[in-house]
Every structure is written in structure tokens, then in C-alpha cells.
Amino acid sequence: MASIIHLPDGRRMSYHLSGSPNSPVVMLSNSLCAPYETWARVVPVLSAKGYRILGYDQPGHGASSVPHDLHTTTFDSLAEDAKHLIDYLGIPKLFAWIGVSMGAATGIVFATKFPRTIQNLIACDTISCSPINAGTEDVFASRVNTARREGSLDSIIQQTLARWFAKSWRDENPAEVERLLAVMRTTSVDGFAACVNVLTSPSFDLRPLAPALGDVVERALFVVGENDANLLQTMAELKGRVDATRPGVVSFVVIPRTCLLCRRVRGVP
16 A cells, blocks of 8 residues: 655655665665556565565556656656655665666766765666657657547557557456556546646756766666567667776666566566
8 A cells, every 4th residue: 555745845646655664775766657566476576586676656557646847847847846856755875777668867966966876786677868859759748649539548548558568468467467457547637737747848868878877876777678669779878878988887778579568567677
């Protein structure tokens, strides 16, 4: 069952902390439209290895609320929310931050904003900057418009699952698909819009931050699925920027013939 804290601006933030107080803490940070419970298959795997697991929900995801002005949500504010949470829990340092997509970008911003608070950074499947900074088409705005028009995220969630998982996998795992649908439907339209603002903001650009990673974490691991759109190229570029200043800090792993999120719900770390 999730716990709740109240952030300085009065928003609720839902989180879940499990494991022995003396164990190293691993923070799990989620992708867009994917509240903490999407990690349900991974948590027991990490717990069995002796880690204390901390998960949380971004604004408008799960039981977390959104700010009055949705446009105030940025990667800086998400990083500040996470820092407030670990300070509230009395956790001075994270053994690891594991983030997927938006959660990976948040981890990179957090690491540079709060140096040496993360020992090991694992960033999975993130874009490197907003569409406006990349000079590419904004695919997010139309999704928000669709959700507003339809009054729910149902079609967006269905499209998301179709991108994450092959039809053959969905057909073979109907119970897991239904579980994910139920979890993802706890995201509100406003929460989706607030976090889309994060991803489309002109302030979102990890490329200038990447060279500093070697000075703020001990080690980093970039992970990407071979079939995850163009993320292999964008994450390789980020690694190259780190290597230019601190070679050897970042390891890079490509999982062949797969979408990384598929492995997450199977409980494969």
C-alpha cells in the first residue's frame, strides 16, 4: 500500500518503501503514464538481492496530485520532488537510481542537481531532449489533445502498450496486460499533460548535463532495447558526451531483439 507525503507546495506524493532499514536503497523512477506499480515484477527480484526499494509516482500518476499550473512541472521540479522525498525519509544517499524513459531523464537531472547523492545511476531508454531542442516533430501534443477530447487516457494507454509489447506477447500474457492497464489507468489526464510538459519543455536537454555525470556519480549504466525506436542512437550520443570528459564512467548495454520495457514487467533486471 502506498504512503503519502505532502510536498512544500501542498501537492501529495505517493511512494512505497520496503526492505530492511540497514539495506542499501534503490530508487525506481517511472516512465510516462506508468505509476510505481508497473515495477511489481522487479521489486521482488531486487528485494531478494538485499536491497531496500523506494518507488514513487510522478505528478498525476497513482495517488500523486498535480500542481495548479501544469506548466510548472519540469525535470528540475521532478528532481526536487524526489530529493524532498528522500530527505523526508532520512535517506542521505541512494545506492542506485533505476529510471526508465522519463524516469531515466529525471535521474540524470537529479544526479547533476544533487551531486553524489546517487552512487550508481542506471538510465534506461531515454530521449536526450525535447522535440523543440532536437528539431523533430512533437508527437506528444496530439496525445494530450486526444486525451482531453476523449476525457480519458484509455486510447493513449492502449497505444502505449502496443508500442511497448509485441502483439504476440500481449496475446500470450493477457493477465499481465490487464494488470498494466489497471495500473496505468490511475494516471489522470492532467497528470499526463503535466508530464508531457516536462518532455516538451525548452528546458529539457540532457546533452549539456551529460559531461558532468562522471563527477557526480561513481558509475553509470545506460541500457536500451535494440528495438526501442531511435533510443540506441540518442543514448549512445549521451554516453559519448560523458566519455569526452570522464571515459569509463558509463557502461552501455544493448539488449538484442527486444523492447526494454517488456523485460521490466517480466521481472528481468
